[in-house]
Amino acid sequence: MRVDSSQKLSGTISFLLFPPGYLHCSFHFFHVCKTLSSSMSMSLKEFDYIGSSEAKMEKITHKQDLNLKATELRLGLPGSESPERNTINGGGMAALKILVSGAKRGFSDTIKTSSGTWGFPDNGGSEVDFVKSGALFSSSSSPRIDNKNPNSVKEAVVSSSTKNYLHDKHSQIASSNGQDSVAASKGQVVGWPPIRSFRKNSMATKQTKNDVEMGSNCVYVKVSMDGAPYLRKVDLKIYSSYLDLSSALEKMFSSFTLGLSESQMDLLNGSEYVLTYEDKDGDLMLVGDVPWDMFTASCKRMRIMKSSDASCLAPRAMAKGSGRN
Amino acid sequence: MAYSFPEEVLEHVFSFLSSEKDRNAVSLVCKSWYEMERWCRRRIFVGNCYAVNPKIMIRRFPEVKSVELKGKPHFADFNLVPEGWGGYAYPWIVEIARGYPWLEEIRLKRMVVTDESLELISKSFKNFKVLVLSSCEGFSTDGLAAIAANCRNLRVLELRECEVEDLSGHWLSHFPDSFTSLESLNMGCLNSEVSFSALERLVARSPNLKTLRLNRAVPLEKLPTLLQLAPQLVELGTGSYSAEIRSDLCSSLLEAFSRCKNLKGLSGFWDVVPAYLPAFYSMCPRLTFLNLSYATTQSPDLTKIVSQCHNLQRLWVLDYIEDTGLNALSMSCKDLQELRVFPSDPFVADANVLLTEQGLVSVSEGCPKLQSVLYFCRQFSNSALTTIAKNRPNLTTFRLCILEPRAPDYLTFEPLDSGFGSIVQHCKNLRRLSLSGLLTDRVFQHIGTHAKKLDMLSIAFAGDSDLGLHYVLSGCESLRKLEIRDCPFGDKALLANADKLETMRSLWMSSCAVSFGACKVLGQKMPGLNVEVIDERENLDSIPHNSPVEKLYIYRTVAGERFDMPHFVRTMGKDNRRFK
Numbered sequence: 001m002r003v004d005s006s007q008k009l010s011g012t013i014s015f016l017l018f019p020p021g022y023l024h025c026s027f028h029f030f031h032v033c034k035t036l037s038s039s040m041s042m043s044l045k046e047f048d049y050i051g052s053s054e055a056k057m058e059k060i061t062h063k064q065d066l067n068l069k070a071t072e073l074r075l076g077l078p079g080s081e082s083p084e085r086n087t088i089n090g091g092g093m094a095a096l097k098i099l100v101s102g103a104k105r106g107f108s109d110t111i112k113t114s115s116g117t118w119g120f121p122d123n124g125g126s127e128v129d130f131v132k133s134g135a136l137f138s139s140s141s142s143p144r145i146d147n148k149n150p151n152s153v154k155e156a157v158v159s160s161s162t163k164n165y166l167h168d169k170h171s172q173i174a175s176s177n178g179q180d181s182v183a184a185s186k187g188q189v190v191g192w193p194p195i196r197s198f199r200k201n202s203m204a205t206k207q208t209k210n211d212v213e214m215g216s217n218c219v220y221v222k223v224s225m226d227g228a229p230y231l232r233k234v235d236l237k238i239y240s241s242y243l244d245l246s247s248a249l250e251k252m253f254s255s256f257t258l259g260l261s262e263s264q265m266d267l268l269n270g271s272e273y274v275l276t277y278e279d280k281d282g283d284l285m286l287v288g289d290v291p292w293d294m295f296t297a298s299c300k301r302m303r304i305m306k307s308s309d310a311s312c313l314a315p316r317a318m319a320k321g322s323g324r325n
Numbered sequence: 326m327a328y329s330f331p332e333e334v335l336e337h338v339f340s341f342l343s344s345e346k347d348r349n350a351v352s353l354v355c356k357s358w359y360e361m362e363r364w365c366r367r368r369i370f371v372g373n374c375y376a377v378n379p380k381i382m383i384r385r386f387p388e389v390k391s392v393e394l395k396g397k398p399h400f401a402d403f404n405l406v407p408e409g410w411g412g413y414a415y416p417w418i419v420e421i422a423r424g425y426p427w428l429e430e431i432r433l434k435r436m437v438v439t440d441e442s443l444e445l446i447s448k449s450f451k452n453f454k455v456l457v458l459s460s461c462e463g464f465s466t467d468g469l470a471a472i473a474a475n476c477r478n479l480r481v482l483e484l485r486e487c488e489v490e491d492l493s494g495h496w497l498s499h500f501p502d503s504f505t506s507l508e509s510l511n512m513g514c515l516n517s518e519v520s521f522s523a524l525e526r527l528v529a530r531s532p533n534l535k536t537l538r539l540n541r542a543v544p545l546e547k548l549p550t551l552l553q554l555a556p557q558l559v560e561l562g563t564g565s566y567s568a569e570i571r572s573d574l575c576s577s578l579l580e581a582f583s584r585c586k587n588l589k590g591l592s593g594f595w596d597v598v599p600a601y602l603p604a605f606y607s608m609c610p611r612l613t614f615l616n617l618s619y620a621t622t623q624s625p626d627l628t629k630i631v632s633q634c635h636n637l638q639r640l641w642v643l644d645y646i647e648d649t650g651l652n653a654l655s656m657s658c659k660d661l662q663e664l665r666v667f668p669s670d671p672f673v674a675d676a677n678v679l680l681t682e683q684g685l686v687s688v689s690e691g692c693p694k695l696q697s698v699l700y701f702c703r704q705f706s707n708s709a710l711t712t713i714a715k716n717r718p719n720l721t722t723f724r725l726c727i728l729e730p731r732a733p734d735y736l737t738f739e740p741l742d743s744g745f746g747s748i749v750q751h752c753k754n755l756r757r758l759s760l761s762g763l764l765t766d767r768v769f770q771h772i773g774t775h776a777k778k779l780d781m782l783s784i785a786f787a788g789d790s791d792l793g794l795h796y797v798l799s800g801c802e803s804l805r806k807l808e809i810r811d812c813p814f815g816d817k818a819l820l821a822n823a824d825k826l827e828t829m830r831s832l833w834m835s836s837c838a839v840s841f842g843a844c845k846v847l848g849q850k851m852p853g854l855n856v857e858v859i860d861e862r863e864n865l866d867s868i869p870h871n872s873p874v875e876k877l878y879i880y881r882t883v884a885g886e887r888f889d890m891p892h893f894v895r896t897m898g899k900d901n902r903r904f905k
Contacts, residue, residue: 196402197404
């Protein structure tokens with residue numbers, strides 16, 4: 001048997017700090033730990049942390065047929081049942097798909113699609129005593145072994161993870177920091193990613209500062225045009241209005257639009273192309289809706305789209321157009 | 326025959342011991358060593374200001390010159406600790422002012438420091454030399470004015486990422502003309518503009534000035550002037566690094582930089598205009614520390630810079646550096662020990678830069694001295710983690726933040742258990758670890774089994790059951806700080822490992838599954854712990870005992886329950902009138 005030095009050390013500490021009766025309990029706890037880590041063949045069924053036999057333990061160590069949900073410990077008073085266990089499995093597959101395909105999701109999607117809440121049913125159904133006597137906190141229920149669904153590792157793992165994902169709305173609302181309450185209202189998670197406020201504020205003010213600063217700062221944004229081989233960059237600061245910007249862009253990209261008449265090339269009102277931009281939040285917007293100053297403050301890049309691609313953004317373009325796609 | 330060394334000899338021997346741990350060990354040898362050691366201890370570090378009370382400290386160590394205190398838990402940096410929780414410096418300052426009139430140094434981290442405290446500091450210590458406030462809040466520039474005006478022998482004034490009420494920049498002008506002892510000034514976190522002529526004169530009359538970190542309000546045009554006045558600088562934090570492009574400014578900057586032969590560390594670089602970057606290229610080969618983490622420069626410029634910094638030891642940079650830049654880093658900077666890559670646009674799901682796990686893998690391959698990593702990115706894989714672990718078994722700090730919670734291995738869609746498992750297996754001296762991505766209980770099994778030197782562990786959105794927490798608490802022998810958020814860890818593991826908690830500095834758990842009842846039991850059974858429940862919901866008393874608490878902060882203490890708690894913080898299990 002391996003000698004577990006942590007066991008000895010904590011035993012010593014217990015001795016120094018606690019009345020003798022305690023010593024018995026603490027050694028027991030560590031005894032349990034050893035069992036878990038060494039998978040020894042001691043018949044400690046009723047002590048077994050995860051509530052099952054050694055066979056189950058081996059399964060876990062061999063990473064096969066993992067059914068973490070069934071062996072998962074839940075909270076609750078003794079003698080009550082867990083109503084949610086079975087429904088979670090059903091939600092699992094959907095959650096798996098979402099999580100797996102989620103390369104492009106934002107945090108808000110994660111929150112909206114999480115399939116269940118981290119509920120706290122009154123259940124003791126799967127709990128086991130750690131120790132028979134002198135336990136710090138015990139429940140009197142018997143071990144529960146649920147072998148009926150040998151899910152694949154992926155699904156079990158993912159579904160239990162997504163099931164457990166509840167971001168308590170309270171902690172979102174309770175956050176008093178202005179930046180974070182904005183984030184929370186957008187469906188973002190408080191305090192995640194773990195970036196200090198100073199840095200967050202610096203990044204935020206950096207952007208507004210760039211746009212608001214007079215004179216020395218320029219606001220260069222990329223402009224792409226569908227079908228053009230390369231992009232251009234313009235300094236929004238040198239223009240004073242949408243008309244100004246639009247005519248400059250038209251001149252810039254005229255070489256790529258041979259054959260189009262002036263009216264067709266008109267970016268603001270024309271029907272062939274639509275001028276769009278990406279704002280601070282990453283959304284694709286139609287140029288021209290907001291006041292010019294607000295536009296220069298929030299525009300990150302621009303895109304000259306073919307109106308066929310932009311049908312949902314630019315109904316007036318479609319209406320004006322002759323039905324040409 | 327001498328039974329023991331004379332006291333003077335022992336004292337002299339002890340004076341070579343600087344580490345806290347060594348001193349603590351020495352004091353446990355026997356009573357006479359305890360006595361001797363306590364009289365000659367000069368520096369005190371209190372990692373949790375609620376673990377001990379100042380009277381006890383002063384009684385035991387009567388002749389202290391330097392005090393360092395930390396207040397709020399680490400997760401307060403990310404707004405997880407509600408305002409008003411605590412961490413007040415004033416009670417400590419009052420006692421210290423009384424007990425250590427000859428105190429020279431105060432360092433506070435994550436504490437609430439009021440103007441009153443600063444005024445008291447400025448008036449109580451005749452020989453006060455060093456004030457460092459990191460991530461502190463609660464004071465205004467008036468408090469700084471008091472420090473400037475009254476601390477005649479001040480050498481170091483550093484404000485690192487503090488939240489200061491910026492009433493005006495006038496505080497700097499309070500340094501008297503006779504004040505010439507300044508060695509280090511860090512005002513990077515202040516917003517308002519200081520009087521430039523006052524700053525100029527201050528720098529001019531401080532021949533020992535080695536560290537100067539300006540704030541964003543100091544324009545680039547003024548930098549050459551300051552550098553001309555302080556060519557002896559070792560660390561410089563620029564102010565705003567942008568200006569209209571003028572050749573005269575370019576050349577004066579270039580000239581000023583080239584005069585600073587001792588410059589080893591650069592930071593600042595807010596609002597960078599790339600045209601001015603070449604001004605400090607000549608410094609690059611000498612640099613050991615470079616903080617470009619506020620510089621929104623793109624990869625080509627960043628690559629060019631790092632490629633010239635052959636002696637670089639620590640680099641902090643934004644993810645604009647991209648994989649290509651990190652590759653260049655790995656080829657040019659063979660002395661690199663610490664790398665921190667921060668996200669430029671963390672709240673957007675789509676990657677705005679080409680920074681992937683590959684960047685870190687390259688650095689792990691090319692930089693043999695790499696010990697400390699903080700890396701924010703959007704994707705990772707088990708194979709990358711394993712490669713990094715095998716390349717760099719000498720890692721001591723590994724903090725990986727995959728921006729999306731619960732993101733799996735992007736190649737196999739599996740959890741990242743085995744990858745992090747490799748890290749703890751190979752990096753036997755790992756002291757600090759932060760996890761992210763999709764993780765099951767298995768990663769905790771690996772950690773509990775292998776991470777024997779782990780001192781601090783940060784966990785978020787991970788694990789499946791109490792088993793995970795149990796593995797960590799029972800296996801990590803050296804663990805002192807554990808912080809957990811949004812994990813399904815509950816009562817069982819916590820109560821089963823109650824003893825472990827007394828061997829640790831603190832445990833933070835928020836949005837987990839620990840019930841009120843369990844907290845109460847824990848608090849009752851463990852008199853050496855404060856089990857603080859932080860919960861801002863209303864009608865707390867009517868919430869059932871088996872309901873989970875919002876946030877939980879458990880720490881060992883000899884100071885007993887604290888009495889400066891707001892209504893939403895309760896210490897459980899003591900004879901507490903507020904909670905039945």
